[in-house]
Amino acid sequence: xxxxxxxxxxxxxxxxKNYTIYCNYSTTSDRLYWYRQDPGKSLESLFVLLSNGxxxxxGRLMASLDTKAxxxxxxxxxxxHDLSATYFCAVVSTSGTYKYIFGTGTRLKVLA
Amino acid sequence: NAGVTQTPKFQVLKTGQSxxxxxxxxMNHNSMYWYRQDPGMGLRLIYYSASEGTTDKGExxxxxxxxxxxxxxxxxxxxxxxxxxxSVYFCASSALAGVWNTGELFFGEGSRLTVL
Numbered sequence: 001x002x003x004x005x006x007x008x009x010x011x012x013x014x015x016x017k018n019y020t021i022y023c024n025y026s027t028t029s030d031r032l033y034w035y036r037q038d039p040g041k042s043l044e045s046l047f048v049l050l051s052n053g054x055x056x057x058x059g060r061l062m063a064s065l066d067t068k069a070x071x072x073x074x075x076x077x078x079x080x081h082d083l084s085a086t087y088f089c090a091v092v093s094t095s096g097t098y099k100y101i102f103g104t105g106t107r108l109k110v111l112a
Numbered sequence: 113n114a115g116v117t118q119t120p121k122f123q124v125l126k127t128g129q130s131x132x133x134x135x136x137x138x139m140n141h142n143s144m145y146w147y148r149q150d151p152g153m154g155l156r157l158i159y160y161s162a163s164e165g166t167t168d169k170g171e172x173x174x175x176x177x178x179x180x181x182x183x184x185x186x187x188x189x190x191x192x193x194x195x196x197x198x199s200v201y202f203c204a205s206s207a208l209a210g211v212w213n214t215g216e217l218f219f220g221e222g223s224r225l226t227v228l
Contacts, residue, residue, distance in 0.1 A: 006154075009152075031215055033216055033217065035217075041221075042202065042219045042220065042221050042222055043155075043202070043217075043219045045216050045217070045218075048214040048215075048216050050214065050215075088154060088155065090155075090217070092215065097162070097168070098143050098160065098162040098206075098208070099157060099160060099168075099170065100145065100157065100160075100204075100206070100217055101157065101171070102147070102154045102155040102156075102157075103154055104152065104153065104154035105154045105155075
């Protein structure tokens with residue numbers, strides 16, 4: 001059964017600092033997605049990682065995928081307050097079931 | 113460009129009442145999903161439909177039923193609501209990953225359900 005773990009669950013950081021959110025998953029998959037959710041809102045797609053070694057960057061966020069280690073990272077560079085949100089990773093099983101399983105989310109708070 | 117539309121956005125039920133959450137997408141996606149979101153639990157998959165005519169259980173299917181009415185619509189029914197079903201429900205859809213599609217999920221705005 002596919003399981004997805006994220007850590008940390010909660011992250012409070014100062015503006016200008018760097019940090020990394022980790023997403024581990026339990027079974028083979030070559031597709032991983034990162035989403036952002038603002039309080040009271042729906043989920044917004046951030047990154048799509050479709051192969052081993054994939055790296056995507058948008059502004060101060062960079063995501064990478066290592067399918068052999070079953071690990072994805074979301075790196076935050078020089079955080080700003082606007083990045084405060086909850087970040088989720090989601091993994092699709094390659095068994096053909098089309099199930100998207102989400103991690104528990106990382107709630108990021110960037111302090112001015 | 114509506115994307116994924118969910119109704120209702122808010123609902124209050126009494127224990128034992130039934131209700132149906134409606135979801136429709138206009139992106140011609142094959143796959144549709146229902147998730148629930150509870151504080152500290154992330155999104156948990158209730159049911160999904162990989163294609164029109166099929167439905168399958170997700171991680172937390174108990175107490176729910178679904179119907180894939182056609183390619184556009186996927187409804188979630190609570191036959192006898194319980195306080196434990198108080199949650200925010202999200203519908204999502206996806207095209208299958210392939211040469212032209214990334215397979216990412218597109219979400220509706222959510223339906224906030226309270227069961228008293």
